Amino acid sequence: MSTPLSPERYWRLNRWLIAVGLLLGFVVTFGLGWFARELDFIFLGWGFNFWLAAQGALLVYLLIVTGYAWIMNRLDDRQLDAPGRPPA
Amino acid sequence: MKQAGAGEPGYGRQLNRVYRAYVACFVVFILSLSWLESLGLSREAIGLIFLLSTVALYAGIGIISRTTDPVEYYVAGRRIPALYNGMATAADWMSAASFIGLAGTLYLQGYNGLAFVLGWTGGYCLVSLLLAPYLRRFGGFTIPDFLGERYGGHWPRMMGVLASVLCSFTYVVAQLYGVGLIASRLTGLAFELGVFLGLGGMLICSFLGGMRAITWTQVAQYLVMLVAFLLPVAWLSVKQTGSPLPQLVYGQQLERVSERERELARDPREREVMSLYRHRADLLRSKLENPSLALAQDRALAQLWLDDLRQLPATPEDIATAERALYQLPRDEAGARRLWSRELEEAESKMLPLGGMPPHAQPYAGDPTGSAAQQLDFQSSRLNFLALVFCLMVGTASLPHVLARYYTVPSVKAARNSVAWTLFFIALVYFTAPALAVLVKHEILYQLVGTRIDQLPAWVSAWSRVDAGLIHFKDINADGLLQFNELSLGSDVIMLASAEIAGLPFVISGLVAAGALAAALSTADGLLLTMANALSHDLYFKMVDPSASTARRVTLTKVVLLMMALIAAYIAALKPADILFLVSAAFSLAASAFFPALVLGIFWKRATGPAAAAGMLAGLGLTVYYVATTQPWLRSLFGLDGPVQLWWGIEPISAGVFGVPLGFAVILLVSWLTPPPPPEAQALVERLRSPGQA
Numbered sequence: 001m002s003t004p005l006s007p008e009r010y011w012r013l014n015r016w017l018i019a020v021g022l023l024l025g026f027v028v029t030f031g032l033g034w035f036a037r038e039l040d041f042i043f044l045g046w047g048f049n050f051w052l053a054a055q056g057a058l059l060v061y062l063l064i065v066t067g068y069a070w071i072m073n074r075l076d077d078r079q080l081d082a083p084g085r086p087p088a
Numbered sequence: 089m090k091q092a093g094a095g096e097p098g099y100g101r102q103l104n105r106v107y108r109a110y111v112a113c114f115v116v117f118i119l120s121l122s123w124l125e126s127l128g129l130s131r132e133a134i135g136l137i138f139l140l141s142t143v144a145l146y147a148g149i150g151i152i153s154r155t156t157d158p159v160e161y162y163v164a165g166r167r168i169p170a171l172y173n174g175m176a177t178a179a180d181w182m183s184a185a186s187f188i189g190l191a192g193t194l195y196l197q198g199y200n201g202l203a204f205v206l207g208w209t210g211g212y213c214l215v216s217l218l219l220a221p222y223l224r225r226f227g228g229f230t231i232p233d234f235l236g237e238r239y240g241g242h243w244p245r246m247m248g249v250l251a252s253v254l255c256s257f258t259y260v261v262a263q264l265y266g267v268g269l270i271a272s273r274l275t276g277l278a279f280e281l282g283v284f285l286g287l288g289g290m291l292i293c294s295f296l297g298g299m300r301a302i303t304w305t306q307v308a309q310y311l312v313m314l315v316a317f318l319l320p321v322a323w324l325s326v327k328q329t330g331s332p333l334p335q336l337v338y339g340q341q342l343e344r345v346s347e348r349e350r351e352l353a354r355d356p357r358e359r360e361v362m363s364l365y366r367h368r369a370d371l372l373r374s375k376l377e378n379p380s381l382a383l384a385q386d387r388a389l390a391q392l393w394l395d396d397l398r399q400l401p402a403t404p405e406d407i408a409t410a411e412r413a414l415y416q417l418p419r420d421e422a423g424a425r426r427l428w429s430r431e432l433e434e435a436e437s438k439m440l441p442l443g444g445m446p447p448h449a450q451p452y453a454g455d456p457t458g459s460a461a462q463q464l465d466f467q468s469s470r471l472n473f474l475a476l477v478f479c480l481m482v483g484t485a486s487l488p489h490v491l492a493r494y495y496t497v498p499s500v501k502a503a504r505n506s507v508a509w510t511l512f513f514i515a516l517v518y519f520t521a522p523a524l525a526v527l528v529k530h531e532i533l534y535q536l537v538g539t540r541i542d543q544l545p546a547w548v549s550a551w552s553r554v555d556a557g558l559i560h561f562k563d564i565n566a567d568g569l570l571q572f573n574e575l576s577l578g579s580d581v582i583m584l585a586s587a588e589i590a591g592l593p594f595v596i597s598g599l600v601a602a603g604a605l606a607a608a609l610s611t612a613d614g615l616l617l618t619m620a621n622a623l624s625h626d627l628y629f630k631m632v633d634p635s636a637s638t639a640r641r642v643t644l645t646k647v648v649l650l651m652m653a654l655i656a657a658y659i660a661a662l663k664p665a666d667i668l669f670l671v672s673a674a675f676s677l678a679a680s681a682f683f684p685a686l687v688l689g690i691f692w693k694r695a696t697g698p699a700a701a702a703g704m705l706a707g708l709g710l711t712v713y714y715v716a717t718t719q720p721w722l723r724s725l726f727g728l729d730g731p732v733q734l735w736w737g738i739e740p741i742s743a744g745v746f747g748v749p750l751g752f753a754v755i756l757l758v759s760w761l762t763p764p765p766p767p768e769a770q771a772l773v774e775r776l777r778s779p780g781q782a
Contacts (some may be wrong), residue, residue: 011777015691018217025213029206029481033474036199036451037466046339050449053202054522055335058209058515065216065511069504072221076501076779 004079017071021064028052028060100169111311117141122595131594135274138598139282142312142605143289146305150293153301158638161298161645162229162621164496168303173502174509176306177493179313181484182514183259184266184608185671187313190518191586192579194525198448201525203473205518207480207675209511214485214683216507220494222690222776224503228495230618231488231682232626235700238689238772240765243701245626251681251708252488252622256615257656258670263612264660267605273554273584274601280661286609287657294613295646299496302613309606310513316603317517317583321524324590328530334523341530346449348533352572353441360565361573362439369435372428383417383424390414438573448529468737479744483675486682488622489614500780528582531589537572544570547588551581558584616656620649672741673715680707680747688755693773696765699758707751714743 005013032039032052039049125134155161168176186208194201228234232248239245264283271282293301325334328341352358375382394410418424437444446453452473454465484490494503536544541563552559558581561574583604587596624645629636636644685704688695716722718732718740738745764770 007778010779014777021213021217025210029210029477030474033206033477034470036470037456044339047342047449049451050199050202050342051339053199053206053451055519057206058518061209061213062508062511062515064213066508068216069501069508072504073501079779 005075010075010079013075014072017068021068025061025064028057032057099167103169103172107307107311110308114311114315118595118599121598122593125593125595132276134595134598135276135601138602139271139275139277139285139605142602143285143609145308146609147289147292149305149308150295150297150301152297153304154296155298155300156639156642158229158642160300161642162495162625163492164299164303166227166496167498168496170497170502170505171509172303172307173493173497173506175310175513176303177490177506177510178513178517179306179310179606179610180302180493180614181487181490181510181611182313182517182607183611183671184263184270184604187317187517187607188266188270188580188583188604190583191521191524191528192577192582194522195529195577195582196445196579198446199451200446200453200469200473202522203476204480205522207477208484209515209518210477211481211484212507212511212514214481215491215494216504216511218687218690219485219491220503220507221500223491224494224497225500225776225778225780226772229492229625230621231491231686232622233630235685235689236626236630238769239685239695239697239700240769241697241701242631244685244697244704245630247681247685247701247704247708248488249622249626251678251704253619254708255487255674255678255681256489256619257652259674260612260615260619260652260656261659262671263608263615264657265663266608267612268660268663270601270604270608274598274605279663283657283661286605286612287653290609290613290616291650291653294617295649298642298645299492299617302610302617303493303496305613306610309610312599312606313603313610314513314516316599316606318520320586320590320592320596320600321520321527323592323596324527324531324586325523327590328527334527335519338523338526342449342526345526345529345533346447348530349442349447352533352537355571357565357567357569357571358441358573361571362441364564365435365439365573369432369439372432372435376425376428376432379424379428380421383421387414387417390417434576443573443576448526471737472739472742475738475742475745478748479676479679479742482679482683482744482748483677486678486686487675488678488682489611489618492618492621493614524586525582528586528589532575532577533572536575537570539570541568541570545588547585550588551585612656616649616653619652620645623648623652669719669721669741673711673719673743676711676715676742676744676747677708679744680711680751683748684751684755688752688759690773690776692759693770694759694764695755696759696762697769698762699755702758703751703753703755706754707747710750711743711747714746715740718743 004010036049036053039052041048043051121129121134121137157165159165186204190201190204193204223231223234226234226237228237230248230252232245232252235248236242236245264287267286268279268283271277271285272279275282277285293305321334322332325337326332329337331337390410390413394407394414397407397410418427451470452466453469454467455462456466457463458466494506497503497506536548541561544561548559548561552561555578558578560576561570563570564574565571584597584600587600588594624641628644629641681704684707685695685700688703689700714735716726717728718734723729723732735746
């Protein structure tokens, strides 16, 4: 946990995380949204398509945002606490 | 999630204490008002107490937080903890329209209204992943500031100022309009007086304390909004399902709503009402073919009827009714055309099952397996839904007053956490709005429909007295019972009347209105400051007089703020109802102006200044052009006639689906054609991408 990444690898990892987050959001919103009419089955007592747009997608968004913040903040700590690197 | 990096743990604890005390005082205030109501305090008095005390509270916070230091004034000293900035951003971002109108839109449009829920929350993914941490790392004062520093030269900054003012101004007028409407409905005060009262409280706050005062006021306003939104819905849910958590249980109510909708579609009385409205629509259509002739005939007929009655031994009531009928006819052809067109529109929706509303749980209109027309309807409805979600998402991630809030946190890490808190606080309300829509629909379908007209609950007549546009009904088949198609609801009434529908005392309705007022004022505060900062910091200080002293800059901002506020209030007092459309277009405008330039500025080093300016101009230009040529009111303003040319059937509200890609394309293309950006710009991008405390 203590060795910091090189700036290039730090940025590459960040971009990768961003791409995963965006893709997840895109699939949930537009991918499943496109097929909303077909996704007409009961899920935990709810019509799945309605639940997805009213609650499910919001939960995924929260997951994306908190997950990204959690991972990146830990990564930043590691980069900045490393020896031989002045705090920016 | 901890409140990262504030560096001042005592500060956070002190804030927690202050806001806990505030919530306690607020609860005591509500309880004492409801006690006074039980002693016989009138609706108007309760409304007035709510209006004056909350506005005074916000103004008071402004006076306590007054400042002349530019860092405090522009970005609240950059020491707002992530959690509190999340609350402030949620209040900043939730406008009067989204507080009052969202539940109503969901009621009227069912699944299709969820585009707003998706777009307005999903946008925060873009803010978190693509913008907020980097803007905080940059650490400027405004959004045009970032464009100016990253791209160099005057043009990108100029475009940023122009787009900030364009988006924010229409938006602020709509907020003030909302303030006037809420104040006049709540208290019976004149609309204009309401506008200026709200403006007064807001100005004291933002004028004296800038971003610092606005932040603490917005936190206070968020708490009011949250309580005002959740309380009536929870109560209604207990009444209907026995559970105080409507978000978890409204699925079963939705099933029952769908069941009742199918039942009503077959109901003979509903069919009777529908066929009566179909006749009416035919009649109105034939009248509209020659309005002047039809009006002359109507007038002659009414006169004849009155003369006949006078000959007969008729009762004075009958004669008075006939006189009123004659008197109420439109005065001229234009008036008749307006009235009949409006009536025709209503009749044409009332001749359809469920008053033209789609079944609540059904995604998209039309039928993918039906006739060609139905298939086309389905395709277009789905495309517009997804296009609207896209525009609202990208627009949320581009509104300058929201993005500027992330300058106020202490560190990049706090910026990331703060976006998560913002989304959490917004989602609290947005999980609940669809629940409210379903619960109210359940109440109306099962309780109201089929009730005898003379036994309708008190809230129906109370709110139709306030404004007939909110709720009105007409027993068109004269059976003494209310049919679903005989009832017309305006979208605002769902939220405004929620407390009384749930059977709560009027004091909670007052609280709901106070929440709506808080939503309007908090958004207007943020918008005014954004415009004032863009004009004074970016236009004056950065471009006209870079040697201006800090005191002079802050003073200038205050003067600009005052001017902007007065102009906006003046326009709002003229009641320009059509401007409300422009608010929904503001998301498309902001998206196409800012999003490509901001994102490429961070993620593509090769993006150049001329390209950014050209891309912003092209994106904004295309969006403005599309809206102006397709939106009915703007078309009449520019004197356009002839058939509307929609591109791929996209509605004007989603014009951003064209503007955003064009903005990206132009920036890419022009960047390749122009020399690479100077080393300073590249160094800035390197700095943005590196981890850092600030």
